[in-house]
Amino acid sequence: xxxxxxxxxxxxxxxxxxxxxxxxxxxxxxxxxxxxxxxxxxxxxxxxxxxxxxxxxxxxxxxxxxxxxxxxxxxxxxxxxxxxxxxxxxxxxxxxxxxxxxxxxxxxxxxxxxxxxxxxxxxxxxxxxxxxxxxxxxxxxxxxxxxxxx
Amino acid sequence: xxxxxxxxxxxxxxxxxxxxxxxxxxxxxxxxxxxxxxxxxxxxxxxxxxxxxxxxxxxxxxxxxxxxxxxxxxxxxxxxxxxxxxxxxxxxxxxxxxxxxxxxxxxxxxxxxxxxxxxxxxx
Numbered sequence: 689x690x691x692x693x694x695x696x697x698x699x700x701x702x703x704x705x706x707x708x709x710x711x712x713x714x715x716x717x718x719x720x721x722x723x724x725x726x727x728x729x730x731x732x733x734x735x736x737x738x739x740x741x742x743x744x745x746x747x748x749x750x751x752x753x754x755x756x757x758x759x760x761x762x763x764x765x766x767x768x769x770x771x772x773x774x775x776x777x778x779x780x781x782x783x784x785x786x787x788x789x790x791x792x793x794x795x796x797x798x799x800x801x802x803x804x805x806x807x808x809x810x811x812x813x814x815x816x817x818x819x820x821x822x823x824x825x826x827x828x829x830x831x832x833x834x835x836x837x838x
Numbered sequence: 839x840x841x842x843x844x845x846x847x848x849x850x851x852x853x854x855x856x857x858x859x860x861x862x863x864x865x866x867x868x869x870x871x872x873x874x875x876x877x878x879x880x881x882x883x884x885x886x887x888x889x890x891x892x893x894x895x896x897x898x899x900x901x902x903x904x905x906x907x908x909x910x911x912x913x914x915x916x917x918x919x920x921x922x923x924x925x926x927x928x929x930x931x932x933x934x935x936x937x938x939x940x941x942x943x944x945x946x947x948x949x950x951x952x953x954x955x956x957x958x959x960x961x
Contacts, residue, residue, distance in 0.1 A: 706855060706947040758854060768851065775849040778896070779946050782925020789928065797926070799848070799898055 691787060691834075692716065692819050698783035699823060699832050702776060707757050714829055717820040720744070722809050727765060729777030732798035737788045739816060739836035741781045745773055747804075749828040765804055774800035784834060814838075841889035844871045846879040846905070847923070848897040852946070856892060856923060856953075863954035876905025883915040890960065895924040895931065903931070906938035921957065923948070 696713055703711045727750045730742040745753065747765055754762045754772040762768060778800040789795045816835040823830055843860065845853045857870045871886055873879040877900045879893065895902035902922060910916050922935050922943040932943045944956055 702947045705949045754851075757851060759858070771849050772851045775851050778849070779925050782896075782927070782946065785925070786927065797896060799896065 692821065694787045695780075695784065695819060695832060695834065696821060698780060698787070699821070702779050702783075703823075703825075706779070707753055707776070709753065709756050709825055711823045711825050713821060714824040715822045717822055717831070719818070720810075720820060720822075720831055720833070722807055723805075724807050726750075726808075727769065727773050727802060727804035728810060729773035729775075729800055729802045731777045731781035731800045733781070733785065733788075733795055733836075734798070735789075735795040737795055737836055739834065740812070741777060741784050742810060742833045742835075743773065743777050743780060744810065744831040744833065746828055746830065749825060749830050752825065752827040753830075770802045770804070774802050777802075780832065812837075841867055842869045842871065842887055843867045844873060844879060844882055844886075844888045844891045846873045846876065846891060846893035846897070846902070848874050848894065850874075852894070859948065859950045859953045860957075862950035863958070865954065865957060876900030876902065876908065879905055880908060880912070880915070883909065883918060884912075888918055890957075891918060891920040892923050892957075893920055895922055895926040895935065903934060903938065906935060906940060910939050919960070921960075 703709045725747045726744050728742050728744045733739050750769050751762045754769045757772045781797050785795050812835050815838045819834045821832050845856050847853050853872045871882050873882050875897045893902045919941045922940050925946045927945040
């Protein structure tokens, strides 16, 4: 199983067991354009593998996911949404760390952080290998992206 | 009789979900206390009667490993059992947590069934 398949498996597991949502892969992408009305949760990797793991959620999808995660209505992009999106990135980061590093000590993870806005681009200024997967929640799509320095 | 549990995680979302999973697992806790990092956790342990701690590892201010190290030096609280709940489940880091007194670890993501399977026997 390659890293792309493992990321798909990890993302599906996080959503089914913690978010209580079944998701499917919509598309494996080479790149994505500017992000509109989106919140991004990200976590940095340092050590033998350097890069960033990010999850890009359109506002409507982020609200639906947070509602399902917390089992309560969420009607705006508030602190709960940022926290939930950061935690999804954190869990994905932990899984990616496990995929890339058996012992767990040769890669360090940053704390998760989030950004949001009406339009922004997300790209590295270094040469990176990208894995970009678009998932469908049934209430909209979102993107999981890993950029690893070459 | 129920017990008191302390949940330590910088994510309020995750604290809510762990608390919910404990209830869904049917585990009998009287009170669920919360802390956002190791410093807050030590403060709660000094003030409240806590039976078990469920702690994340990767946290700001004082992470789970530093929390275990500091707790092990404090006479009144050093024997309170700590279970790690974390995305960080590499052999080395869990080995370090166990060497500092952690009694086990659950990997995020988890299900209420997993929580019950691991924590049930301790209750």
